[in-house]
Structure formats: C-alpha cells, structure tokens
Amino acid sequence: MPSGGTHVVAHLPGRRARLPLAVAALLAAASAGALVRPAQAAQTPPAPHDRTLQRDLDRLVGASGGPPGAVAVLTRGDRTEVYRAGVADVRTGQPPRPTDHMRIASIAKAFSxxxxxxxxxxxxxxxxxxxxxxxxxxxxxxxxxxxxxxLHHTSGLPDFTASPDFRAILAEDPHHVFDSRRLLEFAAGEPLAFRPGTRYQYSNSDNIAVALLAEAATGRRYEDLLKRLVYRPLGLEHTSLPHGHRLPRPALHGYAVDPPAPPEDVTELFDTSGVWASGAVVSTPKDLGRFIRGYAGGSLFSAHTRKEQLRFLPGAASEPAGPGVNSAGLALFRYATRCGVLYGHTGNTAGYTQLAAATPDGRKSLTFSITTQTSKSLKPALLNHLRKVQEDFACALLRH
Structure with a gap:
C-alpha cells in the first residue's frame, strides 16, 4: 500500500497485527505457517564482479529484521551486473532474479x-x-x-491515505476494491495542508490528481496512457498497473519481518486499487532499470520540459530517502552521493523497499530491491544501513 507518512496498526479478528503500513495502515496477515528461514534456503549466487558489494548485500540480508531477499542490478551501457542475496521465496528457496515481478511502490509516481x-x-x-x-x-x-x-509535492493536498474512513475500509477488508478515480474523495473534506507552492510535503494524493488530469486532458484511461507514452517507447514488456491483489509470476515475494517470528508473506495482502497511480505499478528489476534510464536520462521528452523537471528543491527527500543528499524535482529526485549524482525515485510498501536511479545522461542505472518495508519511521536503523549500501552501489556504478 502507500508509501511514507504515519504508521497505524489495525487489529483484525483472528489475525496478529504487527505489520505497519507506510502512510495508511499495514494490516496484519494471517500466519504464513511453517516457513523456511532465509539463511537455510539461501543459494550461493554466481561469482560477483565486486566482492565488497556482494558482502554489503549479504550483510544487509543478514541484519536483524533485514529482508529475506535483495537484488541489485547495475547497468552500464550494454553491460549488466546482478547482485543478489537471500531468497525470492522463503518456501522454495528460489534466489532473486532480475526478471521477477515485484511491487515498485512509490516509484509508480515517476511513471505518472x-x-x-x-x-x-x-x-x-x-x-x-x-x-x-x-x-x-x-x-x-x-x-x-x-x-x-x-509533481513537486508542493500542492498542499491532504493525503487521502491518512483518512480514517480509508483506513477503516482496509481494516475491515484488505482486499476491498476501491474506485481508483474516486480516491481523492477521502480527502475532499480536509483543508489544504498549506498554501500551494509554499512548502514541500510528500503526498499520495498528488499523483492520483496527476493521473486524473492526464485522463481529463486526453479522454483516455491512465492505464492506456502508460502503455502508449511509457511502456511502448521504452520497451517495457513486464510492467503493468494491475488492479486486484495478485502479483504476476515469477515473483519476488515481499515479507514482514519481526524476529524471532518467521517472515510473513505480505505480497498479496492488499488490493492495489487503493493506491493506483501513486503506488500500484508492478515491474521487474530489468524493466525498472530500462525505465529509469529513459526517464531520468530525459529521452522521453524535450530539453525544455526536462529543464523544468530538473528544478530541484534542496533537502526535499523521497520516501524513504535515497542515498546521499536528496533534492526534489518534478516526479524525480536528485541523489548527491559522495561519488557523484544520480536521478531517481524510491518507494516502500508492504513487503518491499525500492530504489531506481540513473546517471543524468541515462547511460548507467541502478535498481536496488529488498523484500521488506523500511522507512524513516519503520525500522529506521535498517533504512540507515540500506542507504549506506545503496551509496556503495551508486559509487561502484559511477566509478566505472
């Protein structure tokens, strides 16, 4: 479900509520039963190109409360390096792969x-x-x-995912099917958080409104606009905006991790109609890298439009923050690392934390996916660890 903001735990009869959901509510899932521990199921990955990076990834997966699996893909022109640790599915022990489907959470905002x-x-x-x-x-x-x-998150629109009514519906039925085009009605009775243009505040409502504007301007469904304007031009064959709670296979499963309990599979815990353009896109590491190279590299639009996109607000971070020092452009963030600059977007949702970033020329990209949720208010120590590892990967990308 949505990324960022307040965490609320709701209790369902017969279910153990312990899994926070970023921004709205992460509702507890039924026990997943006897699960194979990631350490038991892990398979030896192919010989890495950089042993330090592989060790970083292994330690991240092995950290207390860390993800059952992680996969990072570095692309430089026609050369691709895949680093993986842990498992994509704790039941089968299948290792993560760059062709696994996954929820990209708020990176969907870059698509809008x-x-x-x-x-x-x-x-x-x-x-x-x-x-x-x-x-x-x-x-x-x-x-x-x-x-x-x-696009700048300076609108002041109240976040619909903070609505008590929205949360109550999810608490009653996590698979509730929302009318995605009416999600803003949950926030319609709330005042603006501030005068538009005067402050930065990350809000899921912003990108719902962006999609509705796109539909109003064209008379076409947002899902069709994604296909015409993004998927086809960039050759994305395994990216979609599905409704429902099912995830296409093969899948990188997402988990709630709360030791000493075994990881609980939350991959299909929620119906994605409740986040739509703000967080429901499904992709693979391979497709996501192709997208961010095109989008962050500016190949999708004119130099004038790109210049406007790259007017960054210093100190405005994505949610969760990406590596280095963050600044906000139009549906794009600038990550100033110790080794140079990348443009990209992050996201977190039940079972996943994501980063997709590319060099300004679009020639190099990094996607970094872990299979548990973390944010500034949920497992902050894990997020700090994650950001350090992401910066190491960013440096490896930029130095070669």
Whole structure:
C-alpha cells in the first residue's frame, strides 16, 4: 500500500497485527505457517564482479529484521551486473532474479510524472494547468493547484491515505476494491495542508490528481496512457498497473519481518486499487532499470520540459530517502552521493523497499530491491544501513 507518512496498526479478528503500513495502515496477515528461514534456503549466487558489494548485500540480508531477499542490478551501457542475496521465496528457496515481478511502490509516481511530462510536450497540458480548469468537481480550495505543484509535492493536498474512513475500509477488508478515480474523495473534506507552492510535503494524493488530469486532458484511461507514452517507447514488456491483489509470476515475494517470528508473506495482502497511480505499478528489476534510464536520462521528452523537471528543491527527500543528499524535482529526485549524482525515485510498501536511479545522461542505472518495508519511521536503523549500501552501489556504478 502507500508509501511514507504515519504508521497505524489495525487489529483484525483472528489475525496478529504487527505489520505497519507506510502512510495508511499495514494490516496484519494471517500466519504464513511453517516457513523456511532465509539463511537455510539461501543459494550461493554466481561469482560477483565486486566482492565488497556482494558482502554489503549479504550483510544487509543478514541484519536483524533485514529482508529475506535483495537484488541489485547495475547497468552500464550494454553491460549488466546482478547482485543478489537471500531468497525470492522463503518456501522454495528460489534466489532473486532480475526478471521477477515485484511491487515498485512509490516509484509508480515517476511513471505518472513520465505520462504528465509527455503530455506537456504534446501541448495537452502545461505545468501551470490547474486542477480547477480540468477537474472542477474537486473541492474549490484545490482549484488553483497546478500540475507543477503536484509533481513537486508542493500542492498542499491532504493525503487521502491518512483518512480514517480509508483506513477503516482496509481494516475491515484488505482486499476491498476501491474506485481508483474516486480516491481523492477521502480527502475532499480536509483543508489544504498549506498554501500551494509554499512548502514541500510528500503526498499520495498528488499523483492520483496527476493521473486524473492526464485522463481529463486526453479522454483516455491512465492505464492506456502508460502503455502508449511509457511502456511502448521504452520497451517495457513486464510492467503493468494491475488492479486486484495478485502479483504476476515469477515473483519476488515481499515479507514482514519481526524476529524471532518467521517472515510473513505480505505480497498479496492488499488490493492495489487503493493506491493506483501513486503506488500500484508492478515491474521487474530489468524493466525498472530500462525505465529509469529513459526517464531520468530525459529521452522521453524535450530539453525544455526536462529543464523544468530538473528544478530541484534542496533537502526535499523521497520516501524513504535515497542515498546521499536528496533534492526534489518534478516526479524525480536528485541523489548527491559522495561519488557523484544520480536521478531517481524510491518507494516502500508492504513487503518491499525500492530504489531506481540513473546517471543524468541515462547511460548507467541502478535498481536496488529488498523484500521488506523500511522507512524513516519503520525500522529506521535498517533504512540507515540500506542507504549506506545503496551509496556503495551508486559509487561502484559511477566509478566505472
């Protein structure tokens, strides 16, 4: 479910509530039964290109409360290095693979950014298009919010995932099917968090509004716009925006980890209609690398639009924060590491924490996926460990 923000634990009859959900609510899953411990199931990976990086990844998986599995893919032109540790599925012991499907969480926001900026290039939208001009049915107080502010997370829109009504529905039925195009109704009664354009605040509502603007401007469904404007131009064959709770196979399973209890599989705990354009995209490490090279490298839109995208707000971090010092552009973040700069996006949701980043020229990319959720308020020590390892991988990418 959504990434970032407050964590709430809700109790369901007959279920053990111990798994926080970033922003909205992470509801407890039924016991997964007897599971194979990752250390028992782990298989020896192929000989790594860099033993230090492999050791970093092994230690991350072996950390207390760490993920059952991790996979990092470094691509430099036509050369790709795959590092993996632990398992993709604790039941089978299958190792993680770059062709495994996974939930990319808030990296889906970069996909909505790609759609919106391509429509800006086509003249269907401008960065100053307001919600009121295209979506007059939304609250009057929201009408002056612009596309630029939505993509920059400076809109002030209240986050629909914080709504008590939204959380109550999930508590009652985690597989509840939402009308994705009406998700903003959960926040419609709340005032703006601040005057638009004056502050940065990460909000899942922003990218729902972006998708609705794209639909209003084109008369096409957002899912179709993703295919036409993003998947096909970049050759993404295993990326989709599904509704429902099923994950395509083969899959990199996501887990809640709370030692000494065994990991619990939360891969299909929630129906993704409740996050839609803000976090429901499914992809593979291989496809995600292809996407971020094109998107962060600027190949999808004009130099003028890219210049606007790269107007960064210093200190504004993605959720969770990526490696190095973070700054926010339009549906893109700048990660200033000790070895240089990458552009990308992160995400976290039940069972997953994700990073996709690329060099500004789009020639090199890093995707880094772990199979448990962490954020600044959920397992902060694990997040600090993760960011350090991500920066080591970023340096390896940038130095060669």
């Amino acid at each position: 950014g790609a759609v919106a900026l391509r429509l800006v290039d086509q003249g269907r939208l401008t960065l100053e298009t307001t919600l009121g001009s295209r979506l007059p049915e939304l609250p009057v107080a929201w009408h002056r919010v612009t596309l630029r502010q939505l």
